[in-house]
Amino acid sequence: MRFLRILALAVMASVGVPLAHAQLAPLEPEELYRLLAPSVWVVRTYDADGVPLRNGSAVVSAPETLLTNCHVLEKSRRIVIRNDNVQHDAKLQHIDVQRDLCQITARNLRAPSVVLADSDLLSVGQKVFALGNPRGLELSLSDGLISALRKDDDQRNLVLIQTTAPISRGSSGGGLFDNAGRLIGITTLVLEDSQNLNFAIPINRQRELAARSEAALSASRSGSAGAKTVGTTADVGDANAVPVSEKCRDEYRKYVVAPNPKAFAITANGRCIWQQSVKPNRPHQSTSPDPAVRAMEVCVAVFGTGCSLYSVGQSVVYGR
Numbered sequence: 001m002r003f004l005r006i007l008a009l010a011v012m013a014s015v016g017v018p019l020a021h022a023q024l025a026p027l028e029p030e031e032l033y034r035l036l037a038p039s040v041w042v043v044r045t046y047d048a049d050g051v052p053l054r055n056g057s058a059v060v061s062a063p064e065t066l067l068t069n070c071h072v073l074e075k076s077r078r079i080v081i082r083n084d085n086v087q088h089d090a091k092l093q094h095i096d097v098q099r100d101l102c103q104i105t106a107r108n109l110r111a112p113s114v115v116l117a118d119s120d121l122l123s124v125g126q127k128v129f130a131l132g133n134p135r136g137l138e139l140s141l142s143d144g145l146i147s148a149l150r151k152d153d154d155q156r157n158l159v160l161i162q163t164t165a166p167i168s169r170g171s172s173g174g175g176l177f178d179n180a181g182r183l184i185g186i187t188t189l190v191l192e193d194s195q196n197l198n199f200a201i202p203i204n205r206q207r208e209l210a211a212r213s214e215a216a217l218s219a220s221r222s223g224s225a226g227a228k229t230v231g232t233t234a235d236v237g238d239a240n241a242v243p244v245s246e247k248c249r250d251e252y253r254k255y256v257v258a259p260n261p262k263a264f265a266i267t268a269n270g271r272c273i274w275q276q277s278v279k280p281n282r283p284h285q286s287t288s289p290d291p292a293v294r295a296m297e298v299c300v301a302v303f304g305t306g307c308s309l310y311s312v313g314q315s316v317v318y319g320r
Contacts, residue, residue, distance in 0.1 A: 024180035032129060033141050035181050039114045040131045041083045042138055043068055043090075043104075043173055045076035057132035057174035058090075058104065059183060060111045067206060068173030069188050070095055070102040071315075081106055083139075094213035098260065100188055100314045101201050101209055114175065117182035119158060119202035122146055130165040130187055130198070132174020142166045150199075152259040153277045159259045161185045161200040176200040188314075189237030191253055199237070199257070242310060243318075248272035255311070263292035264311040265299040266318070272310075273299045 027035065039060040045053040056072030058081060066081065073079060079090040081104075094103040126146045134140050144165030152159050163176060167187045176185040185200030237256050239249040244266050255264050255274045264274040275281070275291040275298060286297035292312050299307035310318040 024182070026127075026179040027181055029129070029141065029143065032177070032179070032181050033131070033139075036114065036131050036175065036177060037139050038083065038111050040133075040139060040175055041066060041081040041111070042133045042136075043072050044080045044082070045073055046078040046080070047075065048077045050078070055133065055136050055170050056172045057170065057187070059173070059175040059186065060109070060113050061103075061116065061183070061206065062113050064105050064107060064109045065093070065113075066090070066104050066106065066109075067186055068102055068104060069100050069186065069201075070097050071100055072173045073102055073104075079104060081109075083111065094209045095216060096205075096209050096212045097216070097315055098313050099201060099205055099212070101186060101205055103206075103209055103213075114177075114183045115181065116203050116206070117178055117184045119161070119184050119204045122149060122158075122161065122184060122202075124149060127179045128163055128165050128184065129177045129179070130163070130167050130171065130174060130200075131177065132167065132171035132187055134168035134171045136170055140171075144196075144198075150257060150259060153279075158202045158204070160188075160257065161202055162257070163198050163200060164196050165198060166196060167198045189256065191237055191256060192240060194253065197257070241316075242266070242272075244272050245270040252310075260313045261291050262313060263295040263309060265295040265307045266310045267299065267303050267305050267307050269305065271303050273302060 041058045043056040043058045047053055053076055054072055058066035058068035061067045081088050081090050088106040088109055090104040090106040093105045124146050128144060128146055130142045142165045144163050147164050148162035149158055150160040150162055167190050171187045174187045175183050176187050178184050183203050185202050187200045189199050191197040239252045242249050242252050251272055258276050262276040266272045275295040278289040280287050282298050285301040286294040288294045292309060296307055
């Protein structure tokens with residue numbers, strides 16, 4: 001069955017049918033798992049002394065190439081990928097911290113590449129499957145629906161896919177697939193203390209990854225302000241980690257699912273405020289188009305005390 005499906009994909013590709021748009025018959029969950037399991041890998045990272053840092057997931061998107069979340073790779077000096085009893089060292093190739101999407105490579109990786117869908121064609125209510133390594137439980141399959149498609153301020157670009165397919169820590173960097181086995185997103189975060197609110201990065205963002213990575217690295221090499229985008233912190237969706245009041249944690253849960261650009265500021269005595277988009281909503285307190293600057297200025301103006309940035313975009317920047 002797997003051979004016949006691969007043959008069908010090859011035939012469609014040979015006659016010019018874009019695989020992202022091709023109408024493929026839905027797979028039974030058992031067959032979908034057999035098709036995709038060789039292409040979803042465990043990611044383990046280590047520091048300079050060989051001490052383990054994080055566990056996550058990655059999906060083979062091209063020969064010797066995998067996609068994962070940047071926060072999975074944070075502060076790592078060594079990246080190891082594993083599937084069953086096969087293990088490879090991997091290296092970072094492209095990085096887009098703002099979107100939390102990174103690409104790694106592993107020499108001599110023989111795993112098959114998944115088919116990439118067109119995430120701009122997704123619909124709410126569509127059946128989906130998540131495959132990853134939650135809590136270190138390798139190759140765990142879950143299913144659900146697309147429950148919402150979160151777009152940017154202009155409602156033009158898809159920012160996050162919201163799904164009821166359950167994921168947990170360790171699922172970061174895993175795959176969200178349609179019922180034909182095509183990759184529609186990279187699972188990235190779950191809102192804890194909530195009812196099954198899970199999110200994935202739309203796979204179409206992979207198209208811009210190389211260019212955005214080069215731009216960020218060029219800025220880093222030149223020492224410009226853009227260098228600040230190279231670097232990230234894990235668990236952006238963990239509201240319990242926010243060192244403020246429960247009311248602010250509720251606000252942070254709203255912040256996490258809001259489109260970029262955005263920034264969340266906190267005070268030492270448990271208060272918070274956040275800003276979104278480039279359009280100032282409190283021009284009497286701040287007119288900056290940068291939500292990070294605006295969040296800090298509005299925070300000080302409202303609370304009359306010192307403020308700190310907790311998160312900018314999809315990255316936690318608060319120094320503990």
